[in-house]
Amino acid sequence: MNPVVTNKVIISGKSNQPLAKKIAKELGLSLGRCEVKQFSDGESYVHIGEEVKGRIVYVVQSGSYPANHYLMEMLALIQAAKMLQPKRVVAVVPFFPYRRMEKTIKPGESLTFELVANLFHAVGIDKIIVMDLHKHRSKRFFKFQRKELRAFxxxxxxxxxxxxxxxxxxxxxxxxxxxxxxxxxxxxxxxxxxxxxxxxxxxxxxxxxxxxxxxxxxxxxxxxxxxxxxxxxxxxxxxxxxxxxxxxxxxxxxxxxxxxxxxxxxxxxxxxxxxTIDIPPEKMIGKIKQISVAKLFAEAIQEDR
Known part of the structure; x- marks a missing residue:
């Protein structure tokens, strides 16, 4: 195994496990052991069973539909990882939730992009890796290291x-x-x-x-x-x-x-x-052709120190 990635662990939420598996495969890794489920009342439960102490943990989760659920699931995974004394925790968010809410149009609206960024900061992530934010000015809301990838x-x-x-x-x-x-x-x-x-x-x-x-x-x-x-x-x-x-x-x-x-x-x-979003089979009509960006995320993770 590449020594650069031996101290790295890939943990995936449920929003886009196919992409997470591809990223791990590009790095010569398997996904870290993790249990993610939903209680009957809709609340999320997570348990990380992988040994992550002293290692860099990458939590992969897209903020796709249902965005609120997957956002909470990701915050829970990050908190669970932080409690296991890792070297660092990096949020890998191929599709950032509330990406278009980076400005307000009228008084009384929520600046929801900033709210989500603040939640990531509050839960203690050290860095975020995202792809193609809706507006590049959104980066100003991140109070931690960030890297924006391009699908270009x-x-x-x-x-x-x-x-x-x-x-x-x-x-x-x-x-x-x-x-x-x-x-x-x-x-x-x-x-x-x-x-x-x-x-x-x-x-x-x-x-x-x-x-x-x-x-x-x-x-x-x-x-x-x-x-x-x-x-x-x-x-x-x-x-x-x-x-x-x-x-x-x-x-x-x-x-x-x-x-x-x-x-x-x-x-x-x-x-x-x-x-970046896991498209369900019923939406994959013949006109839609999907290409993978797993290699770009794997390269960013491999270069991360």
Whole structure:
């Protein structure tokens, strides 16, 4: 076994055990012994059976649905690990809960991202490893070491497998434009900008496109796909403008509410997501292709001292 990882233990909650197992395998490890269950009243019970004294413990847990439950489960795992006198405890959070609540819009709202960060600080983590936060300004809320990974190289690798001579990259909204520019530059394709008006919370209308898409194959990139409302609006507008095949790629496949129903009806060829979220089988429709980011997390853990 690699001596760099012999003092490291990977503990997994229940939200994304497939990814945790892949990360451990990349490191030549097995998951540490751990019991996680739920009482009949909904409360969480955890017990770490692995010897962790003097070792670095990495607790892997995504803050996916049901976010509140998995967040509490992770806090319990971290506390249990801390009580066993480890060298350090590192939270590995591929999908950070309440990622979009990093600012308030009106008085009386909760700054929930900060609240979650404070909970991690209160329970005593030494470091957090996350992937593609919704806004980079969110990092200011972490009062401990943090490392943000990017799914960019894995998604680029997948997209480069396609013949890109007739492609353009479309930024679905203003917030995604900087990252879309980065993708367009790396792929060597033109960038088209779209501008949206929000019809309601989970549905958007695209008012205009800035760039030519007629007869072009399309790559749309974003950090996540939640209800697929914005994507549906962009795809409709692109098809009105006579675009050809449309592909979408993002880091986090949230796929909540009407997302799957919308994707089934949507005139889109492929939806590429990573495995930061464990997508249940009933949501893995044929259009969805999942790529793994386990290697990126394993490298971050291996480099961690």
């Amino acid at each position: 190289p894995m998604i680029i690798e997948r997209l480069k497998q396609k013949k890109l001579h007739n492609f353009v990259c479309v930024a679905p909204d203003k917030g995604s434009m900087p990252e879309s520019k980065r993708y367009a530059r790396e792929l060597g394709v033109p960038l088209v900008k779209s501008f949206k008006m929000r019809k309601k919370h989970d549905e958007a209308i695209i008012s205009r496109l800035e760039g030519d898409v007629r007869g072009k194959d399309i790559i749309i990139v974003d950090d996540e796909i939640n209800t697929a409302g914005t994507l549906a609006g962009v795809v409709d507008k692109l098809k009105q403008q006579k675009a050809r095949n449309i592909y979408f790629a993002c880091t986090h496949g949230v796929l909540s509410g009407p997302a799957i129903e919308r994707l089934v009806k949507m005139r889109i060829r492929e939806v590429i997501v990573t495995d």
